[in-house]
Amino acid sequence: MTRFEVWAPEAERVEVDAAGAERCPMKRAERPGWWEAEIPGAGHGTDYGYVLDGGETLPDPRSPWQPAGVHGRSRVYAHDRFAWTDDDWRGRPLPGSVLYELHIGTFTPEGTFDAAIERLDHLVSLGVDAVEILPVAAFPGRHGWGYDGVHLWAPHEPYGGPDGLKRFVDAAHGRGLAVVLDVVYNHLGPDGNRLASYGPYFTDAYSTPWGQAVNFDQVGSDEVRAFVIDNALMWLRDYHVDGLRLDAVHAINDHGATHVLEAMSEAVDALSAHLGRPLFLIAESDLNDARLVTSREAGGYGLDAQWSDDFHHALHAALTGERQGYYCDFGSMRTLAKALTKVFVHDGTMSSYRGRRHGRPVDVRRVPGSRFVTFLQDHDQVGNRASGDRIASALSPGMLKAGAALLLLGPFTPMLFMGEEWAAGTPWCYFTDHQDPDLARAVSEGRRREFARHGWKGDVPDPQDPDTFRRSILDWGELDKAPHRDLLAWHRALIALRREWPELTDPRLDRTRVETGDRWLTMRRGRVTVAVNLGHESVLVPVPDGVSLRLAADPLVHLVDGRLNLAGSSAAVLA
Structure with a gap:
């Protein structure tokens, strides 16, 4: 048995049209504008749709499965049937991630x-x-x-x-x-969008570059x-x-x-x-x-x-x-x-x-x-x-x-x-x-x-x-x-370097120091300095400890050693 629920506040009559069963009238639920019905025999894999006031069969606004495309009937999907294997997954915080x-x-x-x-x-x-x-x-x-x-x-x-x-x-x-x-x-596509048939999902109070605005603050x-x-x-x-x-x-x-x-x-x-x-x-x-x-x-x-x-x-x-x-x-x-x-x-x-x-x-x-x-x-x-x-x-x-x-x-x-x-x-x-x-x-x-x-x-x-x-x-x-x-x-080397040096995942913006010239730039983050030359001529770029690094004009940059201490000609990473 499957319980069907749909919000259709302007409808006078709503039915469930489920495969293998006669249309089932829905009754008004306690929540204003909602309709509900239970259909014995309907379950995972049952195709269905809703009929408002005797009209055509429409897909469910909250359809979990559309095997026949956006214009087809919805299909019941039971989430608990899937056998997950990620029980040990504890998530990944966004800070520090790539x-x-x-x-x-x-x-x-x-x-x-x-x-x-x-x-x-x-x-x-x-x-x-x-x-x-x-x-x-x-x-x-x-x-x-x-x-x-x-x-x-x-x-x-x-x-x-x-x-x-x-x-x-x-x-x-x-x-x-x-x-x-x-x-x-912020919008829905124009082809197959039937939400407006059910209720005030959209509003003309605003416009978007892509079509009707979703109704977040009107009636x-x-x-x-x-x-x-x-x-x-x-x-x-x-x-x-x-x-x-x-x-x-x-x-x-x-x-x-x-x-x-x-x-x-x-x-x-x-x-x-x-x-x-x-x-x-x-x-x-x-x-x-x-x-x-x-x-x-x-x-x-x-x-x-x-x-x-x-x-x-x-x-x-x-x-x-x-x-x-x-x-x-x-x-x-x-x-x-x-x-x-x-x-x-x-x-x-x-x-x-x-x-x-x-x-x-x-x-x-x-x-x-x-x-x-x-x-x-x-x-x-x-x-x-x-x-x-x-x-x-x-x-x-x-x-x-x-x-x-x-x-x-x-x-x-x-x-x-x-x-x-x-x-x-x-x-x-x-x-x-x-x-x-x-x-x-x-x-x-x-x-x-x-x-x-x-x-x-x-x-x-x-x-x-x-x-x-x-x-x-x-x-x-x-x-x-x-x-x-x-x-x-x-x-790969840059991401590995980012993992190795804690200052490269330090989110404190006021700890990043940047110096620039006409077409060169250095970015210092703790012990790590990135130096780049975006110009057409070689330049001497000042780096920490009073040293100047010569960066050539855009030949191939290369990885020079296995310590992930990256250096090259138009770009260098010093740590």
């Missing part, structure tokens, strides 16, 4: 959870602590980025469905790796907030996930006294205490506001970390020389030094790109650097380029090594994007598999128009072209070839 962002569909040629398991040993040997996977909530078609998910409770079936995700998490934990899941609560929003918070707890509890990355929280509009993010943080902390393992929330935000990661007791939201786009912009622009778009305010050694020591470059300063002042300062004496996730590449910064080109296509191995040293040895929580550790030669494009022909055409044409407005003269890969997706799949055959092999060794 993250690794990957997309299940392009991490391997097979594009499944099970195939990704076969590559986890590579991540262990690399030295990372946690894998952060792009959204897996069911979305239309077979492949896509996952940010247009419409069934937030159901792992994408082509990846392997609910059991596939559990096998992946279980295998990661067995190797000592934590798992962070990217979730999207009926209490249940919508519960829907989102319960979803977050479900991933952490039922799938044993260790943390969540919250997509674009600046697009979550909530003007209530207690912001939904604060309420979520409180609920996750309570679950963490109950489970006896650390759980964490990481926000993506372009607000440059540390209140997100300030404790609730101090008036913040109490999230555990947030992405730092300013660090990426400062490092990317310094390495590549790009100044278009939002890079226009970045690129100098001064802005890179500020990003390394003050977190936000725009901390109340004028943003030329926005045409206004932006951000607010971080109190570096009180807010630890571990609460800021930094990266040289991520899915957005690669995939939202017109051709999905990685930074390795524009930089020499020496410059890539300089960037990696500043990222992995800096005072923050660093993150690598899949394949970055060996300078993958494959692009990572924006790709979709929309089944609705009108939506597919609109996405393809919109992508071309977007880059035409920015003056792009080259071809823009069609997101709907299957080849755009196929070209984005990692080529694991590159690992043993030059220069990929050498760059992989460099990343």
Whole structure:
């Protein structure tokens, strides 16, 4: 027997349409707007849907399993049937960790959870602590980025469905790796989204760049907030996930006294205490506001970390020389030094790109650097380029090594994007598999128009072209070839050095010292100094103890000894 429950506050009559049984009328529950029914014989594997006021059969808003795609019926899934083997897993705290962002569909040629398991040993040997996977909530078609998910409770079936995700998490934990899941609560995709049929899940009071805004503070929003918070707890509890990355929280509009993010943080902390393992929330935000990661007791939201786009912009622009778009305010050694020591470059300063002042300062004496996730590449910064080109296509191995040293040895929580550790030669494009022909055409044409407005003269890969997706799949055959092999060794050595020297995981921002010249920079963290030359001529760079180190102009950087005392020509790490 299975108990069915659904929130449909505006319906006059609700029925369960379960396979193998006649439609079963539901009765009003004690909770306002909720309906309930029990169906004998229904259990794990039973397909079902709900019928509102005699209309069509709809998937469950909280569907745990969508084997027939986003438009199909839901399927009952019993979480207690899975045989977990991670009883000894006690979690991995975020401070001190190195993250690794990957997309299940392009991490391997097979594009499944099970195939990704076969590559986890590579991540262990690399030295990372946690894998952060792009959204897996069911979305239309077979492949896509996952940010247009419409069934937030159901792992994408082509990846392997609910059991596939559990096998992946279980295998990661067995190797000592934590798992962070990217979730999207600021909007839902347009194809297969039937939440509005059930109740006021959306509001016209606000807008987002991606469609209707989720209703977090208007009429009926209490249940919508519960829907989102319960979803977050479900991933952490039922799938044993260790943390969540919250997509674009600046697009979550909530003007209530207690912001939904604060309420979520409180609920996750309570679950963490109950489970006896650390759980964490990481926000993506372009607000440059540390209140997100300030404790609730101090008036913040109490999230555990947030992405730092300013660090990426400062490092990317310094390495590549790009100044278009939002890079226009970045690129100098001064802005890179500020990003390394003050977190936000725009901390109340004028943003030329926005045409206004932006951000607010971080109190570096009180807010630890571990609460800021930094990266040289991520899915957005690669995939939202017109051709999905990685930074390795524009930089020499020496410059890539300089960037990696500043990222992995800096005072923050660093993150690598899949394949970055060996300078993958494959692009990572924006790709979709929309089944609705009108939506597919609109996405393809919109992508071309977007880059035409920015003056792009080259071809823009069609997101709907299957080849755009196929070209984005990692080529694991590159690992043993030059220069990929050498760059992989460099990343492994940097992460090992980070583990060996405690000052490299010290989150206290006021203990990082940075000096700069025209195109050189030194970053001192206790006994460890990182020196880089990003210019075209050799320079003498002052390092501790009154010594000057000559750094040449960007020849290949190399590992010189077995003590992980890294030195090279355009970049050096002295310990």
